[in-house]
Amino acid sequence: MNTTDPNTFPFIKNGIKLFKEVLSVHDDLKQFVPHIESVEYLLLAKTIDMFNEASSGKRNGIFVLNHGDFHLKNIMIQRNDGRLTDVMLLDYQISIFGSPAIDLHYAFAMMFSPEIRRNHYDELLYFYITNFQDTLRKTEYKGHIPGNFEIRQELTKHRFWGLFIFLCFLIFNYTFIDEDGNLAEVIENPQAQKKELENPKFLNELRELLPKFLHNGYFEI
Template identity: 90%
Template sequence: MNSTDPNTFPFVKYSIGFLKEILSERDDLKQYVPHIASVEHLLCKRSIDMFNEAGSGKRDGIFVLNHGDFHLKNIMIQKNEDKLTDVKLLDYQISIFGSPAIDLHYAFAMMFSPEIRRNHYDELLYFYITNFQDTLRKTEYKGHIPGNFEIRQELTKHRFWGLFIFLCFLIFNYTFIDEDGNLAEVIENPQAQKKELENPKFLNELRELLPKFLHNGYFEI
């Protein structure tokens, strides 16, 4: 994945600039603008490096098959009397063999509500890890089965991908759940994107997320 310039997409090209502008106008959020500015030039580059890692010969981490576009619109759920009976994933156009951080960072931004991100992050991550381990055992995998700490190391290692997703894509989660939201317009129209970034609910979640990113070293180069 190295032939497409992410900056050709308006929502990527303008999102961080708009976000810094909006944060700068709010006394309690402007302190994070220098931290974002210090790493923004690395976000796309490090993310592309992560996508190309499996084919580079430098396999020093964990590699799994990732869906690549893991959000609510790409999932079909079947229920029987409120009991979950089946789940099917759709749209495998950008599936990729790489770090589990690809789908995990993306899913926590694009699939879950602010309340779930706030209160159930560790629980859901542990659920993923234990099911991943159980699947490897059931399929009689003979290699090393990664532990909880190792999976979490992948998320930290690819923290710039996590930042990229949360700073550029999280707003789409809010557009998804807004009955009047127009995702196509937000993606294609920079002014619509800027207006969406001023969503008070989105900014309130950033008030929770940005301190966590800072305290967990996500802005360190």
């Protein structure tokens, strides 16, 4: 976030514009275009502020070491006799010290299926929080151990990052799980990106997610 202008990446430069174009041709989805436009100008700016928060001297909240690009293709899994025995994370080139919202918002968009996002969000978030707390206790951490509510506050505080991820990155999740999906083409080619945005399965998930964003205040400044 400090070494390049994110607006130079085609999928970011064109992502929200194409997203709105696709929504606009569907009677039940076009109602969300004005809501997106009301916060659009803030999304990238708030994201950069979040990534720079630890070095800015304005630390206010919880800070952890984030992987930064936490999705299925950056994980190696080892199984023995059908049992999970090891997990290794790869590709730490944008690892960063900052709010746990960085990895959590990203993981819920990039790691999980629509069914898991729909039915197991709270369960998975609770799993993360309790393991985080147990790890701090096992390492005899002497500071304050954040509770469930405090972690959720981080997600709300950085809701614009969560919205930015869903508008620009969620489509890549569908490319990952599509056997014929070409991630490089979707990232670099606006036409391919728009075609992927018109995926009926993706649009159906938006019909569930966008009302949730509205009801949870994601479009409020």
